[in-house]
Amino acid sequence: MKDIVEIVVPDAKHNGKLYIKDRLQRGLYSFIGHESFGGILLFFCVAIAMIVANTPSLSEHYFAFWETKIGVSINASIKDISILHIVNDVLMSLFFLMVGLEMKREVLYGDLAGFKKVSFSVFGALGGICIPIAFYLYFNHNAFGADGFGVAMSTDTAFALGVILLMGKRIPSVIKIFLVTLAVADDLGAVIVIAVFYTQHLSIFWLCVATGIIFILIYINYRDTKFVFLYLLLGIFLWIAIYKSGVHPTIAAVLLAFCIPGRTKASGVYFEKMMQEWDKIDFDELEKIKRNYPIKKHKSLLQAFRDGIKNFIQPTNEKKIDMERASHYVHILDSIGRYSHYAKNPLLRIEHALQPICAYFIVPLFAFANGGVLISENLDLISNDIFWGTLLGLILGKPIGITLFAYLSEKCNISIRPRGLSYGHILAVGFLAGIGFTMSMFVATLAYDDQNLVDISKISVLIASFLAMMLGMVALFFSTRNKKNEK
Structure with missing residues (x-):
């Protein structure tokens, strides 16, 4: 862009056109490169998906496309995967790999170094799981919707992070770090709940295979192997093993991230x-x-x-x-x-490579694939216990549980609150954690066999997520008014 600015055009008319064109190009590149662009793109994709899903001429094609089966055969280990599952399970695994790498980086080098600092986010996530479940079961403990308790306990990392990025540099980095670690711990808790309560066929054999691959990854990390492709290759086999075990395969990406070295003698x-x-x-x-x-x-x-x-015939005196x-x-x-x-750190090398791919392709594609929910006139939300359990579990249970458990863990001297993170920040992050979208919708498809209940649950998640987003943005605005962060 600098070269374009320095071009001198004699014609004032053309020079003016070039200047305007250059300003527009620089503005576009600056907007795309801004950290809030990923969040804006994410919400834009959700809005488009909702419009397409509820447009009669497009709705049928939209849902049919994502349910299209693609046959894949690796010794008959994987077959007939839909495009939607490829987006949710395969591509989103790359996103969870990046999130896991960010978490490990902060644990090794950042403000989360040490058990007590990490445990602060872990206890917050635990509260963000238990209290929303209690809210949900209060409305549904004796009803047919009791199996959907997992819908109200999950945080969508991409959307919650998108809201923070949307607010730009106003948000201190410590809030982003806390949200990421909280969301990862929350997702791991959600995956455990899915594995225990929503996995119909759990394969012990494939779990043992996955465990063996993890030990191999730990060993090559111990041997200070610098070849990144070896970790990624084993990560593919780990994903397949986790997938075949019946556990949600995105956990394979997080486990892989924990095994990638962040400190190597080879780099030194x-x-x-x-x-x-x-x-x-x-x-x-x-x-x-x-x-x-x-x-x-x-x-x-x-x-x-x-x-x-000319130079050959008459050589110069250069x-x-x-x-x-x-x-x-x-x-x-x-x-x-x-x-x-x-000498590049393997952890940082992979993280930097994944950031633009996740921000500008994987996460927006995921939002477009999952954001389209068909709103039917027959859906009765106001008198439905699933709606109220999901709504209150996400927008009230999440902030109350996260703030309460984090506070108790600090007061009981079990954990240390990261420097610069106030309880106003924690409450705001708690509201954002109520954006359930990804895992909540996934759990809804597992919890109910009746499609009408699935639709009610998904719409409840969308409404709760929207309200949680609004409350989170307001809470963030007021908690970050002063540049000096509370200790």
Whole structure:
């Protein structure tokens, strides 16, 4: 973009057009690169999905497309997977891998280092599971909707994070970190609940296979293996084993993230080699060589041919280039580049690669695939216990449970509240944790056989998630008014 700005156009009319075009391009790139763009894109996809799902001419095609089966056979281990399951189980596993890597990074290097700091989020997540279930069962304990208690206990990490990113740099990083760790612990708790209460066929054999693969990952981590592809390859086999075991396969991505090294001796060795090569450079001599490589203006092929003939017939008095010394420095710089590649932290390397893919493709696609819920006139929400249990469980049970359990864990000296995180922040995050969307809708499809109950549950989740989002944004606005964070 800088090169475009420096172009000088004599014609004022064209110069004005170029300036406006450049301003628009810079504004577009700045908007896309802003951290709130992912959240805006996410909500936009949900809105489009709702419109398409409830448009008569498009609704049938929308649902039929996501239910289209794709046959995959790996020794008959996986077969007939729908496009919706590919999005939810395969692509979203990459998102959970990124979330797991972020959590591990903060545990190793950030404000969450130490058991007491991690346990603060874990206890908060535990409260965010138990209290919403209690709210839900209060309305449905003797009703046919009792099996859906898991709908009211789940947090959608992508949506909750999208709200925080939507508010931009106003939100302190400690709030984002707390939400991520809380949501991951919450998701792990939800997966355990699904495995225990909603898994109809649990395969002990495939669980043992998955356990064996995890031990292999731990071993190659212990051996300080720097080859990232080896972790990812074993991660694929771990995903298949978890999938076949009957447990939700996104947990495989989180387990893989915990096994990827965040500290390696190999990185230190290659960093030292890189610095040794750097010390070999004579910068004064390198500057002289650089001056002998002038940057010339672009020429046409015919003009370059003419200048070549002219220089051959009448050679200039320009200084000759010492190709041997130049090649020597090129070799040093090439070595530095190679060593710097190997010195990269595997955890950070994978995390940085996944961030744009998840923010701009996977999460928006997931929102579009799952956001379309058909609203029928026959749905009776006001008198339905499932609706009230889900609604109050998410928008009241979540903030009360998270704040209460986190407070008690700190007062009982079991955990330490991260520096800069106030209880106003925690309450706001508790409201955002009521955005259930992903796992809540998934649990709804497992809990009920009646499609009418599934639709009621999904619409309840959407309404509760919308209210939780509004309450969370208001709470965040007021809790972050002062730049100085409470300790």
